[in-house]
Amino acid sequence: MEELKRLNKFISETGYCSRREADKLIEEGRVTINGVVPEMGTKVSLEDEVRIDGKLITEKRGKSVYLAFNKPVGIECTTNPDVRNNIVDYINYPTRIFPIGRLDKASEGLIFMTDDGDIVNKILRARNNHEKEYIVTVNKPITDRFIQRMGNGVPILDTITRKCKVEQVSRYIFRIVLTQGLNRQIRRMCEFLGYEVTALKRIRIINISLDVPVGRYRDLTPTEIKELNKLISDSSKTEEASLPKAKTENKKPFTNKPKNTGRNENGNRNRKGDFRKRK
Numbered sequence: 297m298e299e300l301k302r303l304n305k306f307i308s309e310t311g312y313c314s315r316r317e318a319d320k321l322i323e324e325g326r327v328t329i330n331g332v333v334p335e336m337g338t339k340v341s342l343e344d345e346v347r348i349d350g351k352l353i354t355e356k357r358g359k360s361v362y363l364a365f366n367k368p369v370g371i372e373c374t375t376n377p378d379v380r381n382n383i384v385d386y387i388n389y390p391t392r393i394f395p396i397g398r399l400d401k402a403s404e405g406l407i408f409m410t411d412d413g414d415i416v417n418k419i420l421r422a423r424n425n426h427e428k429e430y431i432v433t434v435n436k437p438i439t440d441r442f443i444q445r446m447g448n449g450v451p452i453l454d455t456i457t458r459k460c461k462v463e464q465v466s467r468y469i470f471r472i473v474l475t476q477g478l479n480r481q482i483r484r485m486c487e488f489l490g491y492e493v494t495a496l497k498r499i500r501i502i503n504i505s506l507d508v509p510v511g512r513y514r515d516l517t518p519t520e521i522k523e524l525n526k527l528i529s530d531s532s533k534t535e536e537a538s539l540p541k542a543k544t545e546n547k548k549p550f551t552n553k554p555k556n557t558g559r560n561e562n563g564n565r566n567r568k569g570d571f572r573k574r575k
Contacts, residue, residue: 303318303329303337304319306346307348313413315414316417319336323336330345362410363515366406366512367403371383386511391411392411395407395408397420404498405498406498406500407501408516429471429499429500433494443463446472447462452478460475502527502528503520
């Protein structure tokens with residue numbers, strides 16, 4: 297019996313993008329299986345022809361790439377080639393890679409680059425309490441009250457930020473360790489308290505610290521990769537164990553039925569039917 301694999305997992309394992317980004321591509325109708333646009337949750341086999349924007353993608357061969365990159369200010373954390381100063385073009389790595397998470401254009405510091413789409417969601421899961429450490433410079437003197445309020449949580453984006461570690465470094469600089477990743481979180485927190493961030497640098501993600509010059513990258517060592525995988529694996533198991541049974545047992549079954557409105561890579565509408573290749 298041939299082995300079937302979820303489409304988003306297959307795409308991520310080719311190194312094209314993360315599972316999250318793969319879901320977006322599928323939702324946007326940019327993915328086809330044997331010329332037919334599939335539904336979310338569709339499974340594929342090795343015999344199926346998967347294309348993104350008409351381009352054939354195949355299983356990745358060889359070892360995965362894991363890079364620690366010191367992103368300069370002004371570089372956009374996107375794989376979109378139409379975006380000027382995107383991170384992929386800046387690094388110009390010989391094989392296709394993509395960033396794990398984001399770092400604002402106006403910020404600098406550590407970001408992971410990889411072709412391993414399977415590791416992305418494990419690192420980005422907010423519930424997993426993965427630490428990210430930053431050095432932040434603001435526009436006016438820091439007070440004890442500011443440090444206390446930042447650490448206790450600040451109301452932004454219709455929620456209260458998690459409690460976090462905050463330490464004053466100098467009159468205008470503080471260090472903060474977050475375990476969540478809300479959009480422009482540190483800048484919004486400071487703004488709520490009447491401060492403006494003038495410089496923001498990420499110096500650590502989980503067990504990996506920033507140790508390369510701005511604009512440069514290095515490969516993660518085998519020891520770092522092993523430790524990182526252990527840390528994210530342990531936290532993922534903790535999260536799964538804490539989920540209510542209803543959430544883990546009542547999953548919607550997947551379907552291999554394609555969308556009837558699908559089009560092939562040439563833009564022509566397909567007839568209803570199975571996406572499997574006809575013999």
